[in-house]
Amino acid sequence: MARSTYGTRADDTFATMRADILAGRLTPGEKLKFPELSTRYGVGVGVLREALTRLVEQDLVRSQPHQGFQVTPLSxxxxxxxxxxxxxxxxxxxxxxxxxxxxxxxxxxxxxxxxxxxxxxxxxxxxxxxxxxxxxxxxxxxxxxxxxxxxxxxxxxxxxxxxxxxxxxxxxxxxxxxxxxxxxxxxxxxxxxxxxxxxxxxxxxxxxxxxxxxxxxxxxxxxxxxxxxxxxxxxxxx
Structure with missing residues (x-):
């Protein structure tokens, strides 16, 4: 059950973050810091990391070595x-x-x-x-x-x-x-x-x-x- 609950929270966090990015509430190029995201979405680092990884796969978020995550910049x-x-x-x-x-x-x-x-x-x-x-x-x-x-x-x-x-x-x-x-x-x-x-x-x-x-x-x-x-x-x- 715990696993199912974790998966549901990750799915919900992914969907909410994706909507926030596409609606401009998280803007292109914005740094995505775990403490701020944890407070904003009410979830832990593990859930956030899973959601962010899925957003990276959709090219809505980028992961940079030693710099963390950011909303994909536009150019x-x-x-x-x-x-x-x-x-x-x-x-x-x-x-x-x-x-x-x-x-x-x-x-x-x-x-x-x-x-x-x-x-x-x-x-x-x-x-x-x-x-x-x-x-x-x-x-x-x-x-x-x-x-x-x-x-x-x-x-x-x-x-x-x-x-x-x-x-x-x-x-x-x-x-x-x-x-x-x-x-x-x-x-x-x-x-x-x-x-x-x-x-x-x-x-x-x-x-x-x-x-x-x-x-x-x-x-x-x-x-x-x-x-x-x-x-x-x-x-x-x-």
Missing amino acids: AEDLIELTTARVAIECLVFRMSLAEGDTPWESDLVAKHHTLERTPQYDRDDPERVGDAWSRAHADFHHALLAGCRNSRLLGIATSLRDSAELYRSWSQQHFRHPDRDVIAEHRELMELALARDADAAVEALARHISHTTDILLGTDHRQESMSAGNVGSGVSA
Whole structure:
């Protein structure tokens, strides 16, 4: 029972810390010191260390030798590198998903899109913030797009890169309302192209979708560079 209670406390602490990071209550680059965290979350060092290790795996926290933990800093250079990597890998995995996905995969994709489309995008109590339920539905939909791929290694890399982008998505939430952007239409297009097995158009749409927020944040057209990286996926037969 003690083990189960410990695991539950670690899970709860992980979830609370993750929410605090994504909501900006723990800010990018902030040092995470055990005494302060213990007081804040009411748990011991062991629970905190387990939660922090899981956050490191999602690239929301970084661990530095002799310096401890800190919330992952944000930078334009890292965002560009991350976006380019995501376009290259996710487009490759998406193309494989379209080639290998079966009827149950299609059904799951439709269900995940339905949930995403029907979930309110903004928090009821804080209309300027994207809601947690929508964020979960958004992640589930993007995972469903790639889930037809049978290469678990590539799928794991793609998932890890998406996790790494979570902090940037959180800090760019206002850009979902950018006048040049229709996120609902982008998601529907991705689903429809996937179901049609139109691999070339689907991969191009995914590259645009991934790069769009980066373009807005940086005030540049990063899509051209990222979409050329997406050509990595073109070598996989549909």
